[in-house]
Amino acid sequence: MDKLSKHIIPALSLILLILAFSVANAQSKKQLEQKKKKLQQEISYTNKLLKKAQKNRQASLNELIKLNKKISTRQELVNTINHEIKILNLQIIQKQALIKSLENDLNNLKSEYANMIYAAYKHHNDYEKLAYIFSSKDFNQAYKRLKYLQQYAEYRKKQAQAIIETKEKLQKEVAELEQKKQEKQNLLLEKTEETNILSKEKTTQEKTITQLQQQERELRKKLKDAQRQARRLDDAIQKIIAEEIKKARENKKATSKGSKGFPMTPEALKLSNSFAANKGKLPWPVEKGIITGKFGEQPHPVLKEVIVKNNGIDISTEKGADVRAVYNGEVSSVVIIPGAGKVVMVRHGEYLTVYSYLSEVYVKKGDKVTIKQPLGKLVKDSSKPDSKMHFEIWKGMTKLNPAYWIYK
Structure with a gap:
């Protein structure tokens, strides 16, 4: 197994493992987004009915029941947002691990490539290549040396291509990581907003119960x-x-x-x-x-x-x-x-x-x-x-x- 394989295979294994987690998380995230949308629609409709009930100055059991429903639905919405944040935290950790692995691979590839270029510059000019081939004992050895030089040149090309691909993959992962962090920030803001509304609704609930207990x-x-x-x-x-x-x-x-x-x-x-x-x-x-x-x-x-x-x-x-x-x-x-x-x-x-x-x-x-x-x-x-x-x-x-x- 050549040096290039030593770096690429572990990286591929890590990428495949993370991709498997990412697919599962993507499915779960989609389900959570659908659930969140449904909960928001339910809250909106409950709010519509509740506003009609609140037109009556005297608190009613009908109003309290709808308020209780809205509070339980909003609590479920907050729980769903928490679940989304947990998934994003896991995805961020996965992205950071993948970025670190890709950075290590990139550094190793660059180091090896630099050594190869230096060695090629020092020992493998056109004259030395010909001398290396013609100094062979027989035709069979000369052919093997020629193939070796060709394979070495091909390996250098592959090494250069691997550096380009790893760099592109790294840039893509860094961009996706920033996106995940922004998504998390947006969800945290949404959670804070929903939690504040929930707190106000619970205060209204307590006042309504107090009024109804008098009836x-x-x-x-x-x-x-x-x-x-x-x-x-x-x-x-x-x-x-x-x-x-x-x-x-x-x-x-x-x-x-x-x-x-x-x-x-x-x-x-x-x-x-x-x-x-x-x-x-x-x-x-x-x-x-x-x-x-x-x-x-x-x-x-x-x-x-x-x-x-x-x-x-x-x-x-x-x-x-x-x-x-x-x-x-x-x-x-x-x-x-x-x-x-x-x-x-x-x-x-x-x-x-x-x-x-x-x-x-x-x-x-x-x-x-x-x-x-x-x-x-x-x-x-x-x-x-x-x-x-x-x-x-x-x-x-x-x-x-x-x-x-x-x-x-």
Whole structure:
């Protein structure tokens, strides 16, 4: 192995190793940038809804819920920026290591090349080259000496080219390092700005909670009303599911069974499997919105030691917005629940999606619906700046978290 290979192979190994890290980091960086963009859009939309809510002089629970959502989203944005900074720090370290390696290679190549030029100048003028060849014992030796001189000249050319390429690579890496440092500086400034806004929002949050705590009696009354509505809806859904199971069992065509013996026709089974395969990819039941009520048991945002149970998710959206089907299916039922408005239930094989707080319904029981087809319009409450919808997903008699099913 010649001297040139000794310097080039280790450098190539380092470059390939760093390139592998760089590709992984580039993919991760792209994902983080997409996530950051989505979080910024969510913050912007939440801010729009929050400004409408703040027009009312008296602090409201509706306002606090949106403020809490904005704070959690902005915190996630700050965390994403921190992650980006960590990736950039790693990339900067990698670039610095590569630059140091290239500088060492360049110095070694230049040193060797200088020695070669000096040796060529001292010993290899044209006369000495000819004398070296003609002093050979035989033709075979003369040929070998001639080839050696040719290879030596070629090696010098390669050495010179290696110096040029290494210098260009070094200049490129230095420029990219400066770019990475600038990107890091920009992210640090963005992080500082977002952290300052977050601090102000938390101060507003504390003031809003203090104001709302003075309205505890009214809040407890609203909570009881909401719990009563949830029980009515839950009872209605379970009753409808039980009736459907009974009816399906009487259907001789229902040969397949889902969870807990839910009978299905082959067509219903196919639809059920298709629905399940789209977990995490279903469209939102409204075109625009933010989740302001999470699934399951959550602490009340104001009332201490009070746990609120939610069988689905609550979504705040534009006032009177259209509600749409999240997947192909058949309208199972349309009912009216006091306090929850009109409710549309759509069957997708073993799965059931539930859409509440509608003032107007565009479909009827038995209608076939397609993905994103409008089902109705949300209730407009004159005392609120936006509309709220309640969305549930059931599998048989089991309640599922809709946040895991809709597209993120």
